[in-house]
Amino acid sequence: MSRGDHSEASLQFIRTLHDSQKNHRLILNPDYLDDEKLPEEERTAVLQEIFDRNIREEQLKRIICHLTPILDGDHPSSLLVFGPTGSGKTVSLIHVLSTFQQYCQTQSVEFQYKYVDLTSPRSSFGALNELAIALNDSIRIYRKGIPVNQMQERIIQEMNRFKGFLCLLIDEADNIKPNADEFITFLGKTLPRKVPCRLVLIMVTNKLNWDKMLDPRILSVLKKTNMLFEPYDALDLIEILKLRVEKALEKSKVDEGAIRKIAALASRETGDARKAVELLSKAAKAAQETKGRLTEEIVDLAEHRLEMDKTDEMIRALARQQKLALISCYDLLSKTSKRITTGEAYDRYTSLCDLEKVRPLTQRRFSDIIGSLDLYGLINGRLISRGRYGQTREISKSLPKESLTRILSTESAEGGAFRTVP
């Protein structure tokens, strides 16, 4: 009997909750807030709209001007594109090249472009490998273990299939780590001689002085042209964000001020469009959980939360040794409340390693780890000299209490996990 009342109340509860959730509904299409999860066609469609809004018009014009000689059969020089991350270099170039390729087909000019992605750091060998994959979409993936010359031979063979103009778009070219010269020499010097097609190199980097690190002799062979991508300014970002809002969110529930705030925050930092969209996504989720309206206050909240999540994620992603180092630092810091030195931290670290049955690293290596932790902002490491008592990094904490407790909890929680790992 009371059962009926009870379920009636529950039903009511469910109904009101559902209704309120419906009212709060802000995110209509979450896919548009995450570039990576967007299907290819949709992605290009979004990009198309961005370009239609004349956001990167200046840059597009410049690229196209550089390419147009091809239509008359002239050979443009290779191109070096600079620009900070998230300024739309890759996106713009791919857009231009693919449309240019289409146009060339109608004009019966032989033109093809291949995209070589070096986003994750690679050696010159890895770069060659990537190039080979880009050239030949077949399943064959060349693995490590074969000499470099042979690799180059295969690429030359592969390239013999192409005629006319072949444009190589090399993304994040600065990621070729130890000997970038080798790869670039091959590209700029060896290949044009041994291959029938006309090669146009486009290299993308976000390091302004990258070309100065290369051998000057290679640069003279390349006959390159430089091009600079300015970061998006706040107005551009507003346009981009508005586009996303239209696609993904219930527009009427988004404050104009909130968008402006996101754009301002992002442009103040680096002008990175990806970061702006990420913040928008975070803010939208936060808004949906509360009142369902995207306001400036929510943006503030989301920014704070995003930062916390980042450090959290950071810590979770650390390697074992790094984590151990971090733990030993904070362990020591919490006990002494005084400045500590690398040596002290190292002592604590070795004993901790003993406890975890992990072979401790050398102090030299430990010093590097401390350096990396400092770089990540998980620790403040300042180089000081204490006169006769030597020179040390003075280590102090830089994390809020919330993260700190979490570190200590992972220490105990993953202690067992550590031990099971051989």
Added chain:
DNA sequence: CATCCACAGGAAAACGCGGTTG
């Protein structure tokens, strides 16, 4: 003023792993 501590940090060699080749 020279000394000397306790490390920083560069260079190079060594190691280990995952792969190919003959």
Added chain:
DNA sequence: CAACCGCGTTTTCCTGTGGATG
């Protein structure tokens, strides 16, 4: 199978460094 290759990681060895101290 041994020999070899590429490559990131780690160890070994090394030279600097800046100011309190005698």
